[in-house]
Amino acid sequence: MKLKGIQDYYADEFAQCYGCGRLNKEGHQIKTHWDGDETVSFYTPKKHHTAMEGFVYGGLLASLIDCHGTGSAALAYAKEQAIELTEFNAPRFVTGNLQVSYKKPTPIDGALELRGIIKEIKGRKVVTEIRLIAGGEVCVTGEVLAILIPENFGK
Numbered sequence: 001m002k003l004k005g006i007q008d009y010y011a012d013e014f015a016q017c018y019g020c021g022r023l024n025k026e027g028h029q030i031k032t033h034w035d036g037d038e039t040v041s042f043y044t045p046k047k048h049h050t051a052m053e054g055f056v057y058g059g060l061l062a063s064l065i066d067c068h069g070t071g072s073a074a075l076a077y078a079k080e081q082a083i084e085l086t087e088f089n090a091p092r093f094v095t096g097n098l099q100v101s102y103k104k105p106t107p108i109d110g111a112l113e114l115r116g117i118i119k120e121i122k123g124r125k126v127v128t129e130i131r132l133i134a135g136g137e138v139c140v141t142g143e144v145l146a147i148l149i150p151e152n153f154g155k
Helices: 058-080
Strands: 033-035 038-043 093-102 112-122 125-134 137-148
Touching: 038 058, 058 093, 058 112, 058 125, 058 137
Parallel strands: none
Antiparallel strands: 033 038, 038 112, 093 137, 112 125, 125 137
């Protein structure tokens, strides 16, 4: 059985994201869930995600940090607000700020693991710290300031 991620609970109008939208069949389709006190997602890059032979393109890595960060924020906010996740009721966050640090080249030949720590929840804002791991080594780190989308978003 495949574990559901917070993204599976986003309302349809918020499920188009290239990184995590379940309705975007061309996107990354990452799924973020709790693993103890951390959040986790996995993604396996494809050959066309190459930067240089054998290594992943940095823009892809930044987008994975970004979407795992907003998914982590949604999980943390739902937990803090005691929101029981049911179909399409998950809080949806967007990126207010994204900082990415590339620590070492990321090999393309295997699954990438994203791990998140919730640093702060303050009102509509959540700060997450993300590590991208390949082959057991941290290759990229990032920090995401995620902001809860207001109910009247886009109206």
